[in-house]
Amino acid sequence: xxxxxxxxxxxxxxxxxxxxxVPPRDLTVIVNTGDDLVWWGLNVSxxxxxxxxxxxxxxxxxxxxxxxxxTFHCLxxxxxxxxxxxxxxxxxxxxxxxxxxxxxxxxxxLTEATAEMARRLKVEARILPMSDDKVExxxxxxxxxxxxxEYFVRERHQVPVEGVRFSGxxxxxxxxxxxxxxxxxxxxxxxxxNPITSIGPILAIPEIRRALIESSAPVxxxxxxxxxxxxxxxxxxxxxxxxxxxxxxxxxxxxxxxLDTLLIDERDRQLIENLQSxxxxxxxxxxxxxxxxxxxxxxxxxxxxxxxxxxxARRAG
Amino acid sequence: xxxxxxxxxxxxxxxxxxxxxVPPRDLTVIVNTGDDLVWWGLNVSxxxxxxxxxxxxxxxxxxxxxxxxxTFHCLxxxxxxxxxxxxxxxxxxxxxxxxxxxxxxxxxxLTEATAEMARRLKVEARILPMSDDKVExxxxxxxxxxxxxEYFVRERHQVPVEGVRFSGxxxxxxxxxxxxxxxxxxxxxxxxxNPITSIGPILAIPEIRRALIESSAPVxxxxxxxxxxxxxxxxxxxxxxxxxxxxxxxxxxxxxxxLDTLLIDERDRQLIENLQSxxxxxxxxxxxxxxxxxxxxxxxxxxxxxxxxxxxARRAG
Numbered sequence: 001x002x003x004x005x006x007x008x009x010x011x012x013x014x015x016x017x018x019x020x021x022v023p024p025r026d027l028t029v030i031v032n033t034g035d036d037l038v039w040w041g042l043n044v045s046x047x048x049x050x051x052x053x054x055x056x057x058x059x060x061x062x063x064x065x066x067x068x069x070x071t072f073h074c075l076x077x078x079x080x081x082x083x084x085x086x087x088x089x090x091x092x093x094x095x096x097x098x099x100x101x102x103x104x105x106x107x108x109x110l111t112e113a114t115a116e117m118a119r120r121l122k123v124e125a126r127i128l129p130m131s132d133d134k135v136e137x138x139x140x141x142x143x144x145x146x147x148x149x150e151y152f153v154r155e156r157h158q159v160p161v162e163g164v165r166f167s168g169x170x171x172x173x174x175x176x177x178x179x180x181x182x183x184x185x186x187x188x189x190x191x192x193x194n195p196i197t198s199i200g201p202i203l204a205i206p207e208i209r210r211a212l213i214e215s216s217a218p219v220x221x222x223x224x225x226x227x228x229x230x231x232x233x234x235x236x237x238x239x240x241x242x243x244x245x246x247x248x249x250x251x252x253x254x255x256x257x258x259l260d261t262l263l264i265d266e267r268d269r270q271l272i273e274n275l276q277s278x279x280x281x282x283x284x285x286x287x288x289x290x291x292x293x294x295x296x297x298x299x300x301x302x303x304x305x306x307x308x309x310x311x312x313a314r315r316a317g
Numbered sequence: 318x319x320x321x322x323x324x325x326x327x328x329x330x331x332x333x334x335x336x337x338x339v340p341p342r343d344l345t346v347i348v349n350t351g352d353d354l355v356w357w358g359l360n361v362s363x364x365x366x367x368x369x370x371x372x373x374x375x376x377x378x379x380x381x382x383x384x385x386x387x388t389f390h391c392l393x394x395x396x397x398x399x400x401x402x403x404x405x406x407x408x409x410x411x412x413x414x415x416x417x418x419x420x421x422x423x424x425x426x427l428t429e430a431t432a433e434m435a436r437r438l439k440v441e442a443r444i445l446p447m448s449d450d451k452v453e454x455x456x457x458x459x460x461x462x463x464x465x466x467e468y469f470v471r472e473r474h475q476v477p478v479e480g481v482r483f484s485g486x487x488x489x490x491x492x493x494x495x496x497x498x499x500x501x502x503x504x505x506x507x508x509x510x511n512p513i514t515s516i517g518p519i520l521a522i523p524e525i526r527r528a529l530i531e532s533s534a535p536v537x538x539x540x541x542x543x544x545x546x547x548x549x550x551x552x553x554x555x556x557x558x559x560x561x562x563x564x565x566x567x568x569x570x571x572x573x574x575x576l577d578t579l580l581i582d583e584r585d586r587q588l589i590e591n592l593q594s595x596x597x598x599x600x601x602x603x604x605x606x607x608x609x610x611x612x613x614x615x616x617x618x619x620x621x622x623x624x625x626x627x628x629x630a631r632r633a634g
Contacts, residue, residue: 041419077412091408095394
């Protein structure tokens, strides 16, 4: 059993690679829901959707979010009607939000709605929201607090970040299956997602963090930072707001309570010793996922780290 | 002030013509809501939409419903997700239902939501739902009761009709403005809509029927029947279910309590005497609306009937 913690874009690429290497029934993806929003009256779960789409073979390769070959005619019509249009929902993508909204309105939990949609799209891997409770990532900007999507999409992450908090995380329960997926995993992987706002909300749920710390499974993370910058998105700016170094070292610090191995880029080789001093193993490789081959190779490397960790642990035991 | 009672398809064509002849601020359209449905969790008002779209210059000319040049990608995606797809909602059309659903969820009435959407689409004529209360057209088929859309769209009106009822009509209040629009009208027009399931639900609201009977304004209807058949749709079958002759005569019988003049097709000239015996005046003309010119000409003819009626009434007075 392989369990992955993931956000959207970078996470979806990594999960894509894993799904080509691990039998789908052995794969569980625990997904950030801190970015979830109600948009046009619909329940939208951006990261769950990206994982669902990539596993269903529907994710737009070009955009990295939404459905391949989608159109945006409803969005155009909404703008014509004077509704806000900064959050792009494609026409095919809308179906997912319409169905999720109906399933939730009928009394299903987000876990149940996600499983139902995965079943209908013939996705065999298990996709779990981190929680059925509301957890909201709030970004503190000089002008006030923003939701993650307001910060990321509306403001194009161009406003200074003074802080990040996960409203509701303290009281949130892990979704059914999440703790077992961590406890029973043979390997736990952390996708190269934004450590602050994609993996951060998952770790902000006390029981999930505790389960990760207590787990005997090897934990391997893939750094989303190469050199001194994020591969994509605002991870750098967000790490700075947490007084973390914008480097693989900052990533390791975020995960240090439970991390065994960090996959870093070849260009970050010089950090291996610093990582050792944090008692975190590291493997330097090409961590950029530009092709399907890159994704498969990175997934294999991450799994190999876990296997060698397990062997080392057995030898030590 | 011109007040029109209307359903969707044929009514929208007639309203299109009227809007080219009557200053928009002098035009009020009272619209059937008996076909309204909740579809994919959204509040859909097919006839209100057709009138809104035609007045905003957005109605698909080819289909007669929905938005011009629309796509159906969300519908395809819904089908892929295993949701029923027999009711076609286009991607641009979806925006209307999303916004209506949001406005209703925020506490607005259907009248307010309709006015708001008309304002945003720069429609100056007034569009009024017949009622803010729920009235449902129910079609009794041998296999049980169907909603109007189940009968009309899902079953393609190919099931025998044993009866029609308007659930909730007895208790329904006219929407704000409806009674005044009838009382204060200089002319009342009844569009060439299905008399049973498009105009029928409006007349089934007791206060509206009473206001029409009591109104001193001339009332002119356009027959949706030419010869022994409906110009389009299932009006013939539905009239038969009400033991009405499928002819302009049956239309006149339906409206006889308040109708002054019926516009009939030239081919139905032989009915003029029968109509006279019902004390209903008639004008035979080309009532088919195939071009914009047809629509304008028919609107002019209908208005002229009202003017000559008024003059006659003044002379009689």
